[in-house]
Amino acid sequence: MMILNNEEVSALLSMENCLRHLEAAYRELAEGAAVNRPRSDLYLPATSSNGVYCFKTMEGALSREKVVALRLNSDVIKWEEKGGRIIKEKVPAAPGNKWVGLVLLFSAETGEPLAIFPDGIIQGIRVAASSALAARFLARPDAAILGMLGSGWQARAHAQAMCEVRGINQILVHSPTKANRESFAAEIEKQLGVSVHAVPSAEAVADRADILVAATNSVSRVIPPEWLKPGMHITCVKITELGEETLAKVDRLVIHTRKWAPDNYITGFNDEKVEAHDPIDLLTDGAKRTSFTPKQPFWLNAPELKDVVAGKLPGRQSPEEITCFNNNIGLGIQFAALGKAVFDDATAKGLGREIPTDWFLETVHP
Amino acid sequence: MMILNNEEVSALLSMENCLRHLEAAYRELAEGAAVNRPRSDLYLPATSSNGVYCFKTMEGALSREKVVALRLNSDVIKWEEKGGRIIKEKVPAAPGNKWVGLVLLFSAETGEPLAIFPDGIIQGIRVAASSALAARFLARPDAAILGMLGSGWQARAHAQAMCEVRGINQILVHSPTKANRESFAAEIEKQLGVSVHAVPSAEAVADRADILVAATNSVSRVIPPEWLKPGMHITCVKITELGEETLAKVDRLVIHTRKWAPDNYITGFNDEKVEAHDPIDLLTDGAKRTSFTPKQPFWLNAPELKDVVAGKLPGRQSPEEITCFNNNIGLGIQFAALGKAVFDDATAKGLGREIPTDWFLETVHP
Numbered sequence: 025m026m027i028l029n030n031e032e033v034s035a036l037l038s039m040e041n042c043l044r045h046l047e048a049a050y051r052e053l054a055e056g057a058a059v060n061r062p063r064s065d066l067y068l069p070a071t072s073s074n075g076v077y078c079f080k081t082m083e084g085a086l087s088r089e090k091v092v093a094l095r096l097n098s099d100v101i102k103w104e105e106k107g108g109r110i111i112k113e114k115v116p117a118a119p120g121n122k123w124v125g126l127v128l129l130f131s132a133e134t135g136e137p138l139a140i141f142p143d144g145i146i147q148g149i150r151v152a153a154s155s156a157l158a159a160r161f162l163a164r165p166d167a168a169i170l171g172m173l174g175s176g177w178q179a180r181a182h183a184q185a186m187c188e189v190r191g192i193n194q195i196l197v198h199s200p201t202k203a204n205r206e207s208f209a210a211e212i213e214k215q216l217g218v219s220v221h222a223v224p225s226a227e228a229v230a231d232r233a234d235i236l237v238a239a240t241n242s243v244s245r246v247i248p249p250e251w252l253k254p255g256m257h258i259t260c261v262k263i264t265e266l267g268e269e270t271l272a273k274v275d276r277l278v279i280h281t282r283k284w285a286p287d288n289y290i291t292g293f294n295d296e297k298v299e300a301h302d303p304i305d306l307l308t309d310g311a312k313r314t315s316f317t318p319k320q321p322f323w324l325n326a327p328e329l330k331d332v333v334a335g336k337l338p339g340r341q342s343p344e345e346i347t348c349f350n351n352n353i354g355l356g357i358q359f360a361a362l363g364k365a366v367f368d369d370a371t372a373k374g375l376g377r378e379i380p381t382d383w384f385l386e387t388v389h390p
Numbered sequence: 391m392m393i394l395n396n397e398e399v400s401a402l403l404s405m406e407n408c409l410r411h412l413e414a415a416y417r418e419l420a421e422g423a424a425v426n427r428p429r430s431d432l433y434l435p436a437t438s439s440n441g442v443y444c445f446k447t448m449e450g451a452l453s454r455e456k457v458v459a460l461r462l463n464s465d466v467i468k469w470e471e472k473g474g475r476i477i478k479e480k481v482p483a484a485p486g487n488k489w490v491g492l493v494l495l496f497s498a499e500t501g502e503p504l505a506i507f508p509d510g511i512i513q514g515i516r517v518a519a520s521s522a523l524a525a526r527f528l529a530r531p532d533a534a535i536l537g538m539l540g541s542g543w544q545a546r547a548h549a550q551a552m553c554e555v556r557g558i559n560q561i562l563v564h565s566p567t568k569a570n571r572e573s574f575a576a577e578i579e580k581q582l583g584v585s586v587h588a589v590p591s592a593e594a595v596a597d598r599a600d601i602l603v604a605a606t607n608s609v610s611r612v613i614p615p616e617w618l619k620p621g622m623h624i625t626c627v628k629i630t631e632l633g634e635e636t637l638a639k640v641d642r643l644v645i646h647t648r649k650w651a652p653d654n655y656i657t658g659f660n661d662e663k664v665e666a667h668d669p670i671d672l673l674t675d676g677a678k679r680t681s682f683t684p685k686q687p688f689w690l691n692a693p694e695l696k697d698v699v700a701g702k703l704p705g706r707q708s709p710e711e712i713t714c715f716n717n718n719i720g721l722g723i724q725f726a727a728l729g730k731a732v733f734d735d736a737t738a739k740g741l742g743r744e745i746p747t748d749w750f751l752e753t754v755h756p
Contacts, residue, residue, distance in 0.1 A: 072500070
């Protein structure tokens, strides 16, 4: 069984390849040859002194590639108010101030484990690559100005991914901290060879953008409805960055998956699944817990990305449409598709460390 | 991070300790300090030439022990008719004709992975130990004759476990193949120091048993209702071994969990969860697939084991009652409780192989 680290994964995954492998996976999903087990989050509020412990998993499998991926995150999480917004932070509580996220890859032919590696690189790329895949079908063909709200990891990956699908000649970036947006501008301009400007106002970015991306760690609204204008394509990494009013103003909405919220399991809730997109309220205010079953959002009837990618449902139909790709929640097949690509490349190049597969096999099955 | 094998796990887990750790875990669950993510099965019928591929997972977490367990099985499965019954077989499709089942243990304090080991020993023991824990509250205090239907792994573990909770002085065993029941009798008599008789008829076993256990690989009925008699306690490893008519004749039924069937995800079913206790019909007859949503079985209103263990609900109330423990479906907390016990003991004794925990940590969290 192969063990890889993030540096190796990063070296093996080009954005172009990611787009290709994800496109194939969505087609398989639309055909009924791929399958997901949706994300579940298991919360233990009382175990860490640093925050709330959360164990998150999802699974995906591809018949053609004969592979299954299990992706897991074992995290300590904090919610904090910062500048009027609620921010969700993962605390690096593991030894050496690190995080724990893993992809486990299995053969769907023999059952054997093939590889284990950290999820970080694939997670960064899968969000951005699926956003860009959606933009390929939804953004105007002549979209040239990319507006970025946020300057972190996800924003960087989005800048790179959007440049793969459209002839972007200018990137405008805003994030609240000046130093962050300026270092984003300098680094991304150098990396992508596109002119990048740090902008002090989010609205000024939105005003000029053909494609507007919210890639922040905010769990409250980042793009208000009045910023939308004809011909624009918008997207986000968290549903809450847009909100219902903004989504309601969109002409053509495509969602990632109809399963919009994880299955939450929380201690103290009598071992029942709890419906909530983000369980912060349940965790901070247990007394009100019966009132937190969220209503099904109106946008759940929108087409899913898989059907647009497979040509079963249409993308953009006119230059004036305001388009949007929403709820980029993780799907197991993204990790199966990109994980298998990484594994095949690493095998061909002899990368990674090997530990005996036999350690993970057994001669009994009670 | 610690790697253990089944031999090490087996040497560390006494049945007495298992009963103690499971009892504590059920109490935590009843108090709301433990939590499960119920089992899900992900099916890919088209990937293996040997049968149907299935990826099964469940999770459980304990606040007091600050631990999370993920249990997974990566299996090729075949259904076959044998002697008028449908038998479910796991094909050893991994290298060396082996199976793939793993427990991954994580700290719910720091998030870090603690250990990985095969699931086989714990799986064998957790089923039998939970059965015996239920029998402690449900069987007659003077139950002395144990009837076993089945002579495999699960039957052996059940014989051992039942002897921990009741003063068993005779075991009667039936299974269809004479050689199998006779070797069971010889081995178990030697192991447990109790007289064990191989019996050619299942009904003759039932006729004399105070506690009757079905531990077979049959997915059709093994104990018909006419075999029940006053004062008997019955149990099974698969719901189908009893069936609704037999369950309806029981006076006091306790179930393992109200979540009675796994969440099934199957390719070709448009990426939706499919309701079925065992998806054999869905897999062999896709055309009828809309008709397979099973009705909620009547026995789902029965008390759950956790509440009986915690003293919130009563066990046996009279010597005449016919009692039953049903739907011994795997719960993540069983693997968390027994996995943590194994990990602690292995740490104290310096057992297992170490691989660097740092291989499973990361410095990014996109």
